[in-house]
Amino acid sequence: MKIGYLGPEGSYSYTAAKCYAPQGTLISMRGFREIIQGVENGTIEEGILPIENSTEGAVTQTMDALMETVDSKIKGELVLQIRHNLLSLGESIGEINYVASHPQALEQCREFLATHYPHAVLIPSESSSAACQMIKEKDQASAYAAIANSWAGENNGLKTLCKDIQDNKNNQTRFIIIGIEDTITTGNDKTSIAFSFHEDYPGSLYGILREFAQEKINLTRVESRPAKAELGKYIFYIDFNGHGEDQKCKSVLERIRKEVNKFKIFGSYPIGRVY
Numbered sequence: 001m002k003i004g005y006l007g008p009e010g011s012y013s014y015t016a017a018k019c020y021a022p023q024g025t026l027i028s029m030r031g032f033r034e035i036i037q038g039v040e041n042g043t044i045e046e047g048i049l050p051i052e053n054s055t056e057g058a059v060t061q062t063m064d065a066l067m068e069t070v071d072s073k074i075k076g077e078l079v080l081q082i083r084h085n086l087l088s089l090g091e092s093i094g095e096i097n098y099v100a101s102h103p104q105a106l107e108q109c110r111e112f113l114a115t116h117y118p119h120a121v122l123i124p125s126e127s128s129s130a131a132c133q134m135i136k137e138k139d140q141a142s143a144y145a146a147i148a149n150s151w152a153g154e155n156n157g158l159k160t161l162c163k164d165i166q167d168n169k170n171n172q173t174r175f176i177i178i179g180i181e182d183t184i185t186t187g188n189d190k191t192s193i194a195f196s197f198h199e200d201y202p203g204s205l206y207g208i209l210r211e212f213a214q215e216k217i218n219l220t221r222v223e224s225r226p227a228k229a230e231l232g233k234y235i236f237y238i239d240f241n242g243h244g245e246d247q248k249c250k251s252v253l254e255r256i257r258k259e260v261n262k263f264k265i266f267g268s269y270p271i272g273r274v275y
């Protein structure tokens with residue numbers, strides 16, 4: 001099984017992919033869009049993408065990329081406990097002037113950085129492990145630090161200057177697995193959908209939420225994202241307990257489809273575990 005992840009090796013996505021498929025063939029990729037495209041054109045069978053974090057909320061790049069999927073669906077999920085470390089080729093904490101990592105990781109360590117490195121220049125990178133590779137090649141490498149896991153650091157000859165620097169000790173990221181095939185009901189599933197309204201009217205969103213309430217279907221996540229057409233237009237994202245093929249969910253989805261303008265079912269999948 002070929003599984004695409006945001007590489008290079010040692011990223012948090014790599015760790016998540018290892019947890020999901022210890023025997024899988026992991027393929028390093030450069031971005032979330034490439035992973036989805038890879039699944040859709042068959043160069044990889046599955047892809048793993050971070051979708052939300054307990055501190056920072058939605059991974060908006062993934063949310064937006066999901067709206068563009070054609071054949072691929074969410075087929076699974078897992079939650080990864082994430083501990084960030086400050087890594088450098090140098091050994092002195094005081095010398096650091098630049099801190100590089102994936103924007104999500106920089107955000108999750110915002111207070112730590114503001115307290116200890118208020119003057120450091122933050123360098124957003126493609127991934128935490130790409131940041132490790134990049135800083136070790138700098139001329140004044142001891143002025144650079146990366147935020148990543150220690151394994152990514154060791155892989156690049158970096159030392160761990162500071163451990164557990166995430167602002168919230170219980171820092172968890174949920175990853176989704178995308179693939180092409182439909183899943184079957186397991187009895188412990190979740191479904192992800194998105195929709196938008198043609199026009200704004202009182203009670204539009206309430207009407208949708210009421211459908212779930214009436215069937216006693218539990219919502220596990222509600223998000224909105226700009227529709228990117230004009231200010232004030234949104235796409236709503238909802239995750240709920242149940243599989244789209246369960247009779248109760250199926251009839252709710254059919255009713256919702258009639259009430260909204262754009263409607264997309266991202267997939268139904270077994271509720272994931274925490275690693």
Ligand SMILES: O=C(O)C(=O)Cc1ccccc1
Nearest residue numbers: 011012013102104105127128
């Ligand atoms: O940069 C990485 O290592 C990633 O896999 C993206 C990411 C960053 C921070 C938390 C979860 C995923």
